[in-house]
Amino acid sequence: MFRWLGFLLVGLCAVASAQELLPTPQAITRTRQFAPVNVRLNVKSTDFPVQTKAFRQDWSVASAAGAPQLTLKRDPSLPEEGYRIEFGGAIEVRASTPTGAAWGLQTLGQLLASGTKSAVVTDAPDTPFRCVMIDVARRYHSISTLKRLVRWAALGKVRFIQLHLTDDQNWMLPSTVVPGIDKLNSHQRPAYTRAELEELQAFATARGVTLIPEVEFPGHAAILCQYDPAKFRLAGSASENCINFGSEAVRKTCRDILAETAAIFKDSPYIHFGGDEAWYPDADKDPQFRAAMDRLGPGADANRVFIDFVGDMAQEVVKLGKTPLVWEGFPRSDFAKQRIPSETVVIAWENHYYPATHLVEDGFKVINAGWDPYYVVNHYPWDAYTLVPLARLYNHDPDVFGIVAWNDLEQSAAKIGPGLYGSLMPWWEGHEWNTLAVMPERILAFGCRLWNREGESGYLGFRRRARHWLTSVDRVSHPFEVHLEGVRSQNPEQFTDFVHVRATPAPGLEIRMSTDERVPTIFDGGREARLEFSGIVTIQAFRGGEPVGEAALLRLNKVTEVPNLARGAKAWSSAHTDPQFAADLVTDGVADDIGSFWMCYPLPADLKVDLGRAVEARRVEIVAFYAAGSALQYRVQVSTDGLTWEEVADASANSTGATAEGYVHRFSPRPVRYVRVQDLRSLQHPSTMPRIHEIRLFND
Template structure:
């Protein structure tokens, strides 16, 4: 028999079902302490979507009560439903937000046939995340998205209990940060036009913070820079044929990039982690560049990959000196990076095993598990480098692969990536839904709770109740 606790997705750590139920029609008042008033509008808007009228009350014994519980972790939450009352507790504001997201899922399935006779089953749920890092990367460099679309993505993330928004802001096809340092890049947009002003970026960062999501901004160097080098060829190995890699032997390159990153840090003062890219740089220009060859010899390096490694280590030290943590894409040059540098593993499932002895933390984004630009099935158009990435494939992925005992202290968590070479703005939500639900359970729920067929039952029940309509309305609320 259906129970409204069975509608929660991602599945909670522990559920206890009790006899009895609370009629939804009896849910008329809610109480939120003064320091949690931010949740009042959330509750009323959610209720209004379902045609309910739930009003705030000063009575701490209202029908629905929200409160903080310092005994829970910041992202953990607890819910108890009795025949005449509902208690929701969170260890912090994030935990309360996630609990309300779970409550909205229970509510929509309770109301699947309308308000007449709708009930919320009695019981308790206690929940906390498996991973502290539950990320989503959005590529705004290839195809640009308006800040409204970016905010919608962030709100969708929050609803699915994700907490880290990695924002890929530069690449060869676009430089999306409006800057007086590089004014010639204002028209750099090979696939779609658009830039974010510093105020736009700060607005999105503030919005993300309200939704318990940290932003990790990325400027991708030393490769993936064709557009910038076309506009500023003095930083290329050969100004006549700039290519897409910065000249590593030009001492002005590093100083120029430090100014660029200093500006990024000023725009995102609350971002603890800064991504410097670091992947897929080709060595051909360096190997034919007198300055790069001289720098390689002067440094005693055996090849250009070692020179690249030295260059990127210096850039990570600059980030550390500014009080932030540097992050790089894995397989950057096959070299070792300081232990305080986070490695984002995207190509090799064994890379975490390689860097763990050095002390590096790892974010797991291996492409054939978490690249959302890949087709959900092969009836979609796709590129030659892509694999099929079905919901089941995402759901069954595990950031530890089979090495949890060896990587427990290394893996921070997973991060799904939506690259946009082939994804214009209007397809962003199509690419995220419904697969984001499968990813959220992979990122949040205990491994022992994962059950593909159980997930399908919950997902299909939510979809039948109109959950996607609720999400599309909800993510544009504010």
């Protein structure tokens, strides 16, 4: 058994349909030749050398005698991210900014690789702020993985990637202001170095993507409170993760942290400094905090001090020449409107502290980060804690703020309309390996919807385009072919005994592998890997000792197969399921891979299994998602013809937490061809997104 991860090719030899570009441009006229082409160009001149160099690397552009000449020109008349492409014999790309040039070159690469021989493209985004956030503070993500995220963002023309660099658990920002704070990191990894972040920033900027740094305070700052309790803790308060934001000394330290952040992320027009979920009970018992209340005048309370802190930090960001970004977290008040600079951009995510409609009414520039459909939360042990179907994300209206009612995703949120500046899709708490599984198509769906709201061709067309171009991007990231011996035919990420991993690199390259979740170097990695227990194999290609492309992470899980009558049977769901959570997973014979389960949205829904023929049965087991110990409420019915059904289990009032052994239901012996599980409710958040590992059927 093997898995193909791609070879680095001279040109991407693919024949595309008329709707193959991603995102769909605003306007395009072209003729095409239906034959594979190699990307061969001669760069005549360029006003954007950095973006041109990245284009040549990513599309393996080779010079050749007689090849078309490419010219890149700066055109101030075009919008900030806009571009225009004209080519027949020669090719000209015009843009007013390096970002626009990068987007134009991204489209040009797709045009050439899909057999276009002449075209005129005029393009610019409908939505200016398009941002994906990655939580690198709670779960470590290597620089290599972050580069892959940049490639996906560039493919979807997503302008920004926000790096959530600090939180309670870890501090990933290199700092001379709080030196050595990363020694407290719970994952025991050091902070990124300044050189690493600057190299990542250059890599992203060359491809049109801008990195936005986020440091989190005053809440979500337990690591600061641990670093220097006497300075940062609120004396007399039960809070362990909110710094003393009334202290002038603490505020100075925060300003200094913002200054060193700005110095590292020079390309970013924004700095995000958190500002949400600050819990500060009895803060007024702290003498310094009490003094801050007194400074603000009679009647000032702790909330006013909080607003004053947000305004103070926002002013500092403005002084640094950046635009302040904050999470919705301060309450609505006249003082907030006066104290917080008008330049501040508020990311509305919960609609609780300061509803998005009120923020717009009060003149704030607002970013839509509503839970439905944007939030992607992988809060262990709730795998895919919130993860709306990909089709729902692709088809969403960016002007609608979708909130969570904590039992369900909100279906009828109000349309905000004018006043929204853009959207942000955050990836919270997810493991690095799951980022690679969940995020690629979600980034593209998000980017496509915001780039061209009316011109996209529909979900099925999007899925075809996304798979096509993601494969092309992966060939650049991973110039090697991976062979897996010992994996299950049903799922190449699972094995029952052992797995042997080998890789064949492209000519002139070497391969190194590691099994300790670290990116190997040319000196410390092996050429092959063998696992007898669940683990992660990381693979990196090298040329002359230097890395080529990015590291591949293979998460391989040792599982136990449980033979039963439903194993291998066809399964399907009446509600939408993404491929990652396909219905067939409930009959694959294993239930001990915590990341392998069926999930749909919304309930109620039917999950059906067809055994192919009638068999004698007397016991059914439903293995619901058990990592969080949550209960699933459902009914089980069986049938011989798929038309008439007999109920064999009623768990519609079940409140017993799920276990790895599953819910067991016995019934009198009878012939069964079809099994139907009617999902009524999941007793976890959100209740309308059930998860089932396995449906098993027995005759004993």
